Amino acid sequence: MGEFRMPSLGADMVAGTLTEWYKHPGEAVRRGDIIAAVDTDKGSIDVEVFDDGVLEQVVVQEGQKVPVGTLLAVIRSAGEAPAASGVAPPPRAPAATVPPPAAAPVAQSEPEPAGRRLRVSPLARRLAAERGVDLASLHGSGEAGTILREDVEAAASGGRDRQDRMRRAIASAMSRSKREIPHFYLASTIDFGQASAWLARWNAERKPAERLLAAVLLLKATALALLEFPELNARWENDRVTHAAGIHIGVATSLRGGGLVVPALHYVNRQTLPALMVELRDLVQRARSGTLRSSDLADGTITVTSLGEGSADMVLGVIYPPQTAIVGFGSVAERPWVRGGAVVPRPVVTASLAADHRASDGHRGAAFLATIDRLLQSPEAL
């Protein structure tokens, strides 16, 4: 039997509310299927299953808020005999299996009535995600208590519950980071002229839907550089650094209602620039429409924050634990630059690294930034 548990969707998540089962006992499931929706401080997340088989038993009902790691359902593997009727349900995982961090303001301050089922219209669910409304806090006015669009709109006009919870979640993760991780910071300004010119040529030959953003070049260069610096694409846990198997870059994505989420692009080093652009576009769209999947949020091995056009020149990030580094890119802007003994205007970008000093050191960090610089001088090879 496979166990389907409440996933950890980031260091700041201690609990989640199971809002909907998309599959029901007896239905077949395949690895990668989205079988449930979970409401977290950062929005409603579709949760995938990682086993093939049949949904044998639902342990946690819709509307229940449970700690990360709690058994939600049992998946019967393909070829396995069904459990005999009358067999006692599998025990729920004790919360101690995955203990919440000491600072757990969300779980402590918002107990959820156990067993309350949430019925939500699809439109209401989408609207709730967009407006930052906690579905679990609403009482539906529709048939059998179904939460309707009107209920969400009424709640949205009256409060900022989601934003408040998101800010508390961010505060918890960032405070933990600053308490526990000895950060060191480095920054390097990079001549982005070659990359800008290459990008302009590429985009000039293509329709808008096929054009690339500078962010894609920065992400790919970061991923390729990480191949040489695995300690920055890693986790620090149990007093040791563990290198990640793949390069999955969490992309800090701001939400219009306030706050941010950090969904991950997978295997960035292996992707072509156009494929990466497609994935980035999809990821940002899903982050902002409240339709992220659990794997989007659980898999990041390093974070990149990019401020985009017309913003600040540099950003020094706070590491998202248990990751060991965050890379920042300021705005690409034209600045005076010495080239061939003359001062010329060039587009430049300042790359920064905030890294965990337990896992790496300044010498390696500086070499990492230099590698990104070198890679960006040959954009056609990215």
Added chain:
Amino acid sequence: MTREQLKQAVLDALLAVVPEARPAQIKSAAPLRDQLDLDSMDFINFVATLDQSLGVDVPESEYGRLATLDSCVEYLSARLGIPAPSP
């Protein structure tokens, strides 16, 4: 297509990118990026939506012409051959 219809098409494209935008609150002469908190991804999606809905491929070098709602209508009117309103 009239200029009014074009303006509505531009608003529709903006709403496709920023569903929570309130069209009535968009100031026609103020920068869209600032009003709607558009980032680079939003803007490229806006340009792609205009291409799909109006058949106007705005080159990257002319993105600056789409800074405000007014300038969008002005630029796209010229590209589509829609006459300016009579004085």
